[in-house]
Amino acid sequence: MIKVGIIMGSKSDLPVMQDAANVLKELGVDFELTVVSAHRTPDRMFAYARGAAERGLKVIIAGAGGAAHLPGMVASLTHLPVIGVPIKSSNSIDGWDSVLSILQMPNGIPVATVALNAAKNAGILAAQIISTADDAIVQNLISYKNSLREKVEESAEEMKRDGLFTGF
Structure with missing residues (x-):
C-alpha cells in the first residue's frame, strides 16, 4: 500500500525530489510521485490533497520553489502531515523565498520544513513518521x-x- 505521496510544483523539481524517492525505496516505504502545481493546476492540487488519505497515504512530501505555496496549500486541505522541501529554482531569490514561504505557516496549518533542496531528509522524516506504526520500517x-x-x-x-x- 502506498504510504507517502511525493509531489512537486514542476517537473524541473524532479532532480531534487528524486532524493526523497530514492531514500524511501531504500527504506522499504511505498510511495507515489507526481507533479501538482498550486498555481497552474489548483483543481489538481485540491483533488490530490483531499483524496490523499482515502488513497492510503500517511504523509505527503511537497517540494516547491519560488513562492512555494504547494506545501502550505496542501496542508490546509488535509489532516495528513506535510513535509515541505524548499527548492532553489531558476526564479528563486537564492532559495530564501522558498524556505520562508514554507517555513512561515500560520498557526493551525503546520508544515514540517527541511533544508533547501533536502528532499532526502524529507524522505527519512516521512519514514520515521510511518515507523511509529510499522515495525519493519x-x-x-x-x-x-x-x-x-x-x-x-x-x-x-x-x-x-x-x-x-x-x-x-
Missing part, C-alpha cells in the same frame, strides 16, 4: 542510521591510518 531505519555511523567511523579510521587525523 523501524528496523530499516535502524539499519540505515547504523550505516551512517559506520561510514563516519570508517572515515575516521582511514584518516588516522593516513596520518591526517591527530585527535580523538
Whole structure:
C-alpha cells in the first residue's frame, strides 16, 4: 500500500525530489510521485490533497520553489502531515523565498520544513513518521542510521591510518 505521496510544483523539481524517492525505496516505504502545481493546476492540487488519505497515504512530501505555496496549500486541505522541501529554482531569490514561504505557516496549518533542496531528509522524516506504526520500517531505519555511523567511523579510521587525523 502506498504510504507517502511525493509531489512537486514542476517537473524541473524532479532532480531534487528524486532524493526523497530514492531514500524511501531504500527504506522499504511505498510511495507515489507526481507533479501538482498550486498555481497552474489548483483543481489538481485540491483533488490530490483531499483524496490523499482515502488513497492510503500517511504523509505527503511537497517540494516547491519560488513562492512555494504547494506545501502550505496542501496542508490546509488535509489532516495528513506535510513535509515541505524548499527548492532553489531558476526564479528563486537564492532559495530564501522558498524556505520562508514554507517555513512561515500560520498557526493551525503546520508544515514540517527541511533544508533547501533536502528532499532526502524529507524522505527519512516521512519514514520515521510511518515507523511509529510499522515495525519493519523501524528496523530499516535502524539499519540505515547504523550505516551512517559506520561510514563516519570508517572515515575516521582511514584518516588516522593516513596520518591526517591527530585527535580523538
